[in-house]
Amino acid sequence: MAYSPNDRLELKKLSEKDGKIILKISSLIGEQECVVDLPDAEAIPVLRLTTTLKPTAPLLFPYWPRDIVVLGAAGSELLAEGEIKVKQVGTRSGQLYFSLTRPKAGSVLYLQNLTALADYNQATETSAGETVGGEWPEIGFALPPTIKNKPLEAGKSYVLSDALIAFSEEVPADEPAMVRQYLDLTAAIYLTLPKPDTSYKHWPDILQKGLTDLQTSPGCWSQVDGNHYLNAYLSDYKTPPEIMVQLAVLLPLLDYVEWTEAELEMMKTIKDGLTAFYDADLGTIMRWHPKMADKMEAVEEQMQPMVMDSWYLNHPLLNLSRLALKGDKVAEKLFLDSLEFAIKVAHHFDYTWPVFYKMDTLEVVKAETQPGKGGEKDVPGLFAHIMLQAWELTGEKRYLAEAEKSALRLLGSGFQLFYQANNTAFSAGAMLRLYKVTGKEVYKELSYLCVVNILQNTSLWDCNYGYGKNFPSFFRLFPLNDAPYTAAYEEEEVFCALHDYLRHAEGEDMLPSLRLLIAEYIRYLVDRAVYYYPPMLPKEMLSEDVKTGEVDANLWIALEDMHDGWEKSGEVGQEVYGAGNAFGILPRHYMQVDGQPFMIYTDYPTYGFSAKKHRPANFRLAGDGRLNCRLMIVKTGKGKLPEFDVRLKGHREPWKGNKTKDGHLEFILPGDSQVHIDWK
Numbered sequence: 001m002a003y004s005p006n007d008r009l010e011l012k013k014l015s016e017k018d019g020k021i022i023l024k025i026s027s028l029i030g031e032q033e034c035v036v037d038l039p040d041a042e043a044i045p046v047l048r049l050t051t052t053l054k055p056t057a058p059l060l061f062p063y064w065p066r067d068i069v070v071l072g073a074a075g076s077e078l079l080a081e082g083e084i085k086v087k088q089v090g091t092r093s094g095q096l097y098f099s100l101t102r103p104k105a106g107s108v109l110y111l112q113n114l115t116a117l118a119d120y121n122q123a124t125e126t127s128a129g130e131t132v133g134g135e136w137p138e139i140g141f142a143l144p145p146t147i148k149n150k151p152l153e154a155g156k157s158y159v160l161s162d163a164l165i166a167f168s169e170e171v172p173a174d175e176p177a178m179v180r181q182y183l184d185l186t187a188a189i190y191l192t193l194p195k196p197d198t199s200y201k202h203w204p205d206i207l208q209k210g211l212t213d214l215q216t217s218p219g220c221w222s223q224v225d226g227n228h229y230l231n232a233y234l235s236d237y238k239t240p241p242e243i244m245v246q247l248a249v250l251l252p253l254l255d256y257v258e259w260t261e262a263e264l265e266m267m268k269t270i271k272d273g274l275t276a277f278y279d280a281d282l283g284t285i286m287r288w289h290p291k292m293a294d295k296m297e298a299v300e301e302q303m304q305p306m307v308m309d310s311w312y313l314n315h316p317l318l319n320l321s322r323l324a325l326k327g328d329k330v331a332e333k334l335f336l337d338s339l340e341f342a343i344k345v346a347h348h349f350d351y352t353w354p355v356f357y358k359m360d361t362l363e364v365v366k367a368e369t370q371p372g373k374g375g376e377k378d379v380p381g382l383f384a385h386i387m388l389q390a391w392e393l394t395g396e397k398r399y400l401a402e403a404e405k406s407a408l409r410l411l412g413s414g415f416q417l418f419y420q421a422n423n424t425a426f427s428a429g430a431m432l433r434l435y436k437v438t439g440k441e442v443y444k445e446l447s448y449l450c451v452v453n454i455l456q457n458t459s460l461w462d463c464n465y466g467y468g469k470n471f472p473s474f475f476r477l478f479p480l481n482d483a484p485y486t487a488a489y490e491e492e493e494v495f496c497a498l499h500d501y502l503r504h505a506e507g508e509d510m511l512p513s514l515r516l517l518i519a520e521y522i523r524y525l526v527d528r529a530v531y532y533y534p535p536m537l538p539k540e541m542l543s544e545d546v547k548t549g550e551v552d553a554n555l556w557i558a559l560e561d562m563h564d565g566w567e568k569s570g571e572v573g574q575e576v577y578g579a580g581n582a583f584g585i586l587p588r589h590y591m592q593v594d595g596q597p598f599m600i601y602t603d604y605p606t607y608g609f610s611a612k613k614h615r616p617a618n619f620r621l622a623g624d625g626r627l628n629c630r631l632m633i634v635k636t637g638k639g640k641l642p643e644f645d646v647r648l649k650g651h652r653e654p655w656k657g658n659k660t661k662d663g664h665l666e667f668i669l670p671g672d673s674q675v676h677i678d679w680k
Contacts, residue, residue: 001034001049001161002027003065030055032160044166044188050116051161058151061124061143067161068096068110068140073103079137080105085178086415086456087139090484091129091564093460096139097182099171106169109185112141113193114461115474116162121465123158124149127564128461164189175414176445179452180511186455187513190520191626196462196474198527198603200632200666203590206530207256207582209556214249215266217555220576225291227273233573234557236549239303240292243277243285244312245577246270247319248489252496252580254326259587271330277316278334282359284341285320285334287312302356307365310353310375311423314382317342318426321389332393339390343402346383351409353379369419376419380409381427381450388433400437407434410446418453418481421490425454425497432504447501448514454494455517457481467541468565471531475524476562485569488532488558488578495525496584502605502622512624519623519671523603523630526589529581532558534570543571550574590634593617596679597637604629604671616678623671631675633657633665641665642679649674 002009004027013024021036031054039045070080086097094112114128121128126144134140141161152158166185172178214220219235221228229241230249250270257264277285286308288296293305302309317338323331346353348362354375356365368374387403390396410417410427418424428450435443454477462474479490498518505515530536534553542553551559551570558581560572591600591609600609604623611617623629635641646655646667657667669675 001036001051001067002032004029004032005063028056029053029059030057030154042188044168044184046188046192047165047167048192049161049163049165050159052157053152053160054157055152055154057154059154060149060151061146063145064143066134066138066140066142067163068134068138070100070137070139073105078102082136084136084139086182087134088130088132089457089482090478091127091459091463092457092478094128094132094141095456095460096132096134097185098139101171104171106167107171107181107185108168109166109182109189110140111164111166111189111193111460113162113164114459115194115196115464116159118462118464119156120152120158120160121565123152123156125466125566127566128463128465129564164192175412175449178414179445179448182452183448183455183511183513183517187516190460190517193460196472198472198524198630200601200603200630200660200664201527201530202634202662203526203530203582203586204634206533206556207586209535210533210558210579210582213556214576214579217552217557219549219552219555220557224273224289225276227276228269229273229289230270230576231549232577233549233560233575234552234555236573238297239548240296241273241289242287242312243274243289243316244287246274247316247323248493248577249579251319251322252492252583254323255496255587256583259590259592271328274330274334278337279359282341284313284338284359285316286359287316301366306359307356308359309356310379311382311420313342313345314379314386315423317386318382318389321386321393324393325389335390336394342383342386346402346406351380351383351406353383373416376423377410377413377417378419378424378427378450378453380406381430381446382423384434385426385430388430388437403430403434404438407431407443407446410449411442413449413453415453415456416481417449418457421454421457421477421479422493422497424450425494425501428454429497429501429504432501432508436504436508444508444510448511451501451514451518454498455521458521463565466565467563467568470538470541471536471562472524472528473562474528475521476528477521477525485561485563485572487560487562487575488529488581489560489575491525491529492578492581492584495522495529496580496588498522499588499605503607506607515622516624516627516671519604519629520627522605523623526585526603529585532562532578532581534559534574537569541568543568545571546573547571548573591617591619596642597635597639598641599634599636600677601632601634602629611677616676618674618676621669621671621673621675625670625672627671628668629671631657631667631669632660633667633677635663645678645680647676649676 007028010026023034025032035050037048072078072080081102082100084098094114096110099107124146132141166188232245320331320335354364354367384403384406387399391399431443431447457478476486479487557574558578559570560575562569607620609619657665
């Protein structure tokens with residue numbers, strides 16, 4: 001808990017207050033205070049250890065030891081042996097998940113609350129990334145060194161560590177047990193972890209700004225062979241149109257149009273260009289527009305006409321199937337005409353997909369993400385999702401059989417399943433659907449495995465140093481397992497996929513910890529996502545060097561990349577295909593009531609909203625009753641709001657709300673509540 005180099009620590013005072021043990025420690029480097037917050041009577045004990053330092057002189061830290069040494073059994077000279085299953089990667093959560101295998105004593109999830117270190121990081125200009133890990137038996141957290149950085153100020157207090165540690169006596173016997181344990185331990189720590197406040201963001205206005213810029217900005221569009229296509233990145237005219245980009249924007253637009261019952265000419269423009277991507281000789285859709293594929297510069301290995309990235313074949317097929325199931329005949333034909341080719345590729349690779357291969361010969365261009373790491377391990381789940389869609393569309397049982405064969409390829413992936421966030425999230429939904437269709441428990445466990453892989457690639461801390469002070473970052477999700485930044489497109493698709501997952505999980509016997517963590521990720525994304533738009537950020541934190549296209553700080557087109565607090569953001573570009581952000585949020589979080597001057601908003605997902613045409617409004621909140629969410633009565637007209645009566649099932653008295661400066665009504669409600677709203 002406390003350390004001072006080449007020094008003897010002297011305990012000056014030990015006291016107990018409010019269930020906490022407080023140690024005042026004197027050392028050469030300054031006065032240290034260690035607070036031990038002991039576990040309460042919960043089923044999973046969580047210990048919290050917090051250490052602060054008030055330096056006696058300006059201090060640099062060229063070295064700092066890790067804070068865990070795993071000892072052996074009492075009376076034994078042998079050190080413990082164990083297995084580290086998860087440790088921090090980049091600026092993800094400061095987590096360490098490990099089991100003690102000799103003696104077989106149990107498992108531990110350690111989480112360093114990196115938010116608390118912001119003053120240290122700010123003063124020393126260091127990053128909280130890659131601070132939790134180590135090699136057995138010296139593991140845990142170590143302060144980032146400050147050899148060439150600025151020193152800590154004398155006389156000012158700094159948090160040096162804020163560790164939360166959850167314990168279990170179980171050493172998981174298999175993958176499903178490990179996954180369940182990680183979820184339960186994470187949820188137990190999450191309930192104890194200090195979490196930042198959120199605030200209401202008015203997404204109807206945000207959406208309109210984004211829609212206007214998407215429709216009218218010339219940098220969003222290219223023209224090929226008489227049709228208009230969305231660019232992948234703002235003002236990126238070198239890269240040919242991609243079918244993934246067109247569909248990644250079209251599907252969220254469809255969600256929005258179905259919610260508003262409006263019409264968007266832009267949707268017809270996108271649809272008119274889709275058939276050009278079909279290759280009749282191969283019998284499949286292609287990634288690149290055929291008329292432009294030969295003209296692109298091969299600056300990356302996949303940027304060649306016949307080279308396919310495995311997920312880039314499957315993702316558009318999934319979106320085409322979604323359009324087909326909504327009755328779009330053009331999408332249905334493209335989907336069904338491409339299915340046999342996709343099945344042929346899946347069979348050729350035995351449902352284990354490489355990174356890149358050639359469409360005409362199926363020759364592998366790049367087999368693994370890194371040597372020994374395998375290919376795109378979540379694509380079997382994505383392919384299973386497509387096969388489920390084909391089965392639902394056609395009723396042909398062979399597609400269901402294909403889905404099952406592909407799904408089983410996810411077994412044994414552990415914490416290495418995650419290749420790309422959105423594909424892992426789609427896989428989670430596919431596994432849950434397979435469980436509901438077949439009744440086989442293996443698929444429910446595989447759905448948990450997919451969700452766990454998503455959660456371990458999030459950051460349960462808020463980067464409040466450097467440029468990170470300008471935007472919230474708690475519970476952000478990284479797009480790839482080694483990505484140094486978070487990205488709007490993958491977060492938006494994961495958000496939608498997890499909404500879908502909860503919808504399929506309704507009424508099913510699912511882990512409470514899973515429901516808790518998914519609802520909280522969604523709640524924080526709805527708060528954070530607006531900061532992907534450059535107008536929400538100070539211009540000085542936007543990168544001057546842009547990899548693809550350009551960045552226009554005034555356009556409501558999402559940045560691809562948000563970085564660590566000391567790095568500028570937007571260096572990859574503004575991703576037009578991330579435009580689905582607002583179009584996904586609005587229909588899922590705003591409930592309309594016909595003929596009334598208000599909408600009902602919640603930042604948790606909801607089930608069973610019943611009052612579009614008739615009052616009162618009834619629905620159930622997702623999440624866990626031990627945590628709260630926000631409900632807003634959002635004013636949409638100029639007149640006065642009606643008087644509201646908001647009640648929760650099991651509570652006799654109406655719930656009290658507060659009026660906001662914009663005239664809305666705000667309520668803070670416990671999750672997993674049945675809500676009843678009436679008005680007069």
